[in-house]
Amino acid sequence: MCVIISLTEENYLKAIYTLSHLIDESEVSTNQISDHLNNKAATVTDMLKRLAEKKLIHYIPYQGVKLTEKGRQTAIKVVRKHRLWEVFLVDKLQFKWDEVHEIAEQLEHINSDELIQRLDKFLGKPKFDPHGDPIPDANGQLNIVKAIPLNQHKIKGMFTFVGVCEHSKTFLQHLTSIGLKIGDTLKVEEINEFDNSCKVKINKNNSQFFSNKVASNILVEIKK
Amino acid sequence: MCVIISLTEENYLKAIYTLSHLIDESEVSTNQISDHLNNKAATVTDMLKRLAEKKLIHYIPYQGVKLTEKGRQTAIKVVRKHRLWEVFLVDKLQFKWDEVHEIAEQLEHINSDELIQRLDKFLGKPKFDPHGDPIPDANGQLNIVKAIPLNQHKIKGMFTFVGVCEHSKTFLQHLTSIGLKIGDTLKVEEINEFDNSCKVKINKNNSQFFSNKVASNILVEIKK
DNA sequence: TACAAAATTTAGACTGCTCTAAAAATTTGT
DNA sequence: ACAAATTTTTAGAGCAGTCTAAATTTTGTA
Numbered sequence: 046m047c048v049i050i051s052l053t054e055e056n057y058l059k060a061i062y063t064l065s066h067l068i069d070e071s072e073v074s075t076n077q078i079s080d081h082l083n084n085k086a087a088t089v090t091d092m093l094k095r096l097a098e099k100k101l102i103h104y105i106p107y108q109g110v111k112l113t114e115k116g117r118q119t120a121i122k123v124v125r126k127h128r129l130w131e132v133f134l135v136d137k138l139q140f141k142w143d144e145v146h147e148i149a150e151q152l153e154h155i156n157s158d159e160l161i162q163r164l165d166k167f168l169g170k171p172k173f174d175p176h177g178d179p180i181p182d183a184n185g186q187l188n189i190v191k192a193i194p195l196n197q198h199k200i201k202g203m204f205t206f207v208g209v210c211e212h213s214k215t216f217l218q219h220l221t222s223i224g225l226k227i228g229d230t231l232k233v234e235e236i237n238e239f240d241n242s243c244k245v246k247i248n249k250n251n252s253q254f255f256s257n258k259v260a261s262n263i264l265v266e267i268k269k
Numbered sequence: 270m271c272v273i274i275s276l277t278e279e280n281y282l283k284a285i286y287t288l289s290h291l292i293d294e295s296e297v298s299t300n301q302i303s304d305h306l307n308n309k310a311a312t313v314t315d316m317l318k319r320l321a322e323k324k325l326i327h328y329i330p331y332q333g334v335k336l337t338e339k340g341r342q343t344a345i346k347v348v349r350k351h352r353l354w355e356v357f358l359v360d361k362l363q364f365k366w367d368e369v370h371e372i373a374e375q376l377e378h379i380n381s382d383e384l385i386q387r388l389d390k391f392l393g394k395p396k397f398d399p400h401g402d403p404i405p406d407a408n409g410q411l412n413i414v415k416a417i418p419l420n421q422h423k424i425k426g427m428f429t430f431v432g433v434c435e436h437s438k439t440f441l442q443h444l445t446s447i448g449l450k451i452g453d454t455l456k457v458e459e460i461n462e463f464d465n466s467c468k469v470k471i472n473k474n475n476s477q478f479f480s481n482k483v484a485s486n487i488l489v490e491i492k493k
Numbered sequence: 494t495a496c497a498a499a500a501t502t503t504a505g506a507c508t509g510c511t512c513t514a515a516a517a518a519t520t521t522g523t
Numbered sequence: 524a525c526a527a528a529t530t531t532t533t534a535g536a537g538c539a540g541t542c543t544a545a546a547t548t549t550t551g552t553a
Contacts, residue, residue: 051509051510053509053510074530074531075530075531075532076529076530076531084510084511084512085511085512085513086530086531086532087511087512087513087514087531087532087533087534088510088511088512089531090531090532090533091509091510091511091532092509092510095509095510106518106531106532107517107518107519107530107531107532134384137391138384138387138388138391139387140383140387144383147381148379148381148384151379151380151381152376152379155372155375155376155379156375157371157372157375159364159368160358160362160372163362163363163364164362167361167362275539275540277539277540298500298501299500299501299502300499300500300501308540308541308542309541309542309543310500310501310502311501311502311503311504311541311542311543311544312540312541312542313501314501314502314503315502315539315540315541316539316540318502319539319540330501330502330548331500331501331502331547331548331549
């Protein structure tokens with residue numbers, strides 16, 4: 046009944062979960078997984094056979110994979126742990142938001158339901174991690190986030206910065222260097238047709254230009 | 270220069286460290302390690318060869334092993350992490366002292382110096398874990414504890430309960446059930462020659478009997 | 494002190510996870 | 524529609540860590 050799932054298997058399930066959510070709930074290919082995890086396609090094929098054996102994924106050779114319900118529950122539990130630990134690292138240990146990913150990658154595999162339940166309570170049952178990503182609840186339910194990238198709005202006006210698409214250290218450090226934090230108000234004052242860059246005021250500060258690349262990785266909601 | 274040490278290797282080094290400190294700084298035998306880690310002697314021999322290769326232990330076949338300085342530093346870092354995480358679990362997440370060992374066994378392998386430094390600060394740089402065991406500092410220095418088991422004092426009088434020898438769940442739960450916590454004052458009122466049991470008053474409460482077995486696992490200092 | 498018992502090591506094998514090289518299947522472009 | 528390119532799988536191998544069974548070394552004692 047209670048199949049043991051190794052740290053490596055957890056990482057594969059998380060990868061499949063993440064990749065399948067990039068665009069709707071599509072099937073994930075062997076190469077996508079091998080790129081994401083930095084190992085070879087042959088290695089991935091091997092692992093897919095084992096995960097299918099354990100009923101954690103639906104796998105038809107050459108057709109890509111999808112998580113089973115059991116696989117999804119496992120993956121989402123890892124995501125929940127990852128994001129809760131990130132909150133701990135930032136809120137309690139004063140890490141910066143660009144410093145926590147690697148440590149959370151380790152902590153997410155600590156196995157204790159009691160620990161996670163208590164950590165969640167200790168942190169005040171947070172709904173979002175330091176990057177604005179939603180934290181699944183203990184039952185694996187996830188807030189549906191309706192935020193979309195700033196560059197897709199194509200309109201001037203007031204927005205709230207609620208999350209990022211890109212989680213790389215360099216991008217997060219860039220946002221920090223321009224003084225942008227989750228929750229800030231963005232006022233789009235100009236949109237330039239030719240390169241899709243925009244002039245934005247952060248809170249009450251001076252305006253600055255965001256390239257399309259930056260704007261495409263900033264998730265916002267229209268400010269009420 | 271910077272040899273990678275696996276989780277398994279860390280566990281072997283910690284086992285050797287622990288076992289070598291049971292009695293002075295003696296050498297540790299293959300069987301002691303295999304008992305402690307619940308695996309076979311042949312498996313231990315294999316690992317000892319690998320640890321010796323990496324200059325983490327001094328190993329002469331059939332002669333037992335001793336940690337090198339590098340091995341000791343590695344082991345003590347794991348012990349430091351284990352004990353700090355135990356403090357976190359008890360002080361911040363309200364775990365009981367008999368519930369934290371298994372979780373700390375996992376957390377002790379999380380690899381981030383920055384994390385440990387910040388956790389230490391967050392916890393108020395504690396000197397002892399919830400069982401009264403000393404926490405090595407960041408340089409691997411350990412407070413020498415001069416506490417000895419209650420049954421070895423052989424005298425009546427006032428003592429302070431500062432730690433335990435036995436760390437099993439059942440023993441710790443037993444102490445909890447008789448209302449004994451680290452820091453409590455023990456007044457030894459009688460010592461029975463025939464079975465070495467003693468009558469003890471905990472703080473200002475009613476007196477009760479401690480068997481020799483209990484008294485031998487309770488570390489105390491003479492109360493000033 | 495010699496020999497039996499105990500401790501330890503060696504030999505050979507298995508699993509999980511990884512790789513490279515080669516074969517097979519699928520997709521794409523003309 | 525089919526050849527070329529791409530993707531995926533298969534085959535075979537290696538390493539870390541574990542095991543059992545057998546051989547070797549040390550220890551304790553008769």
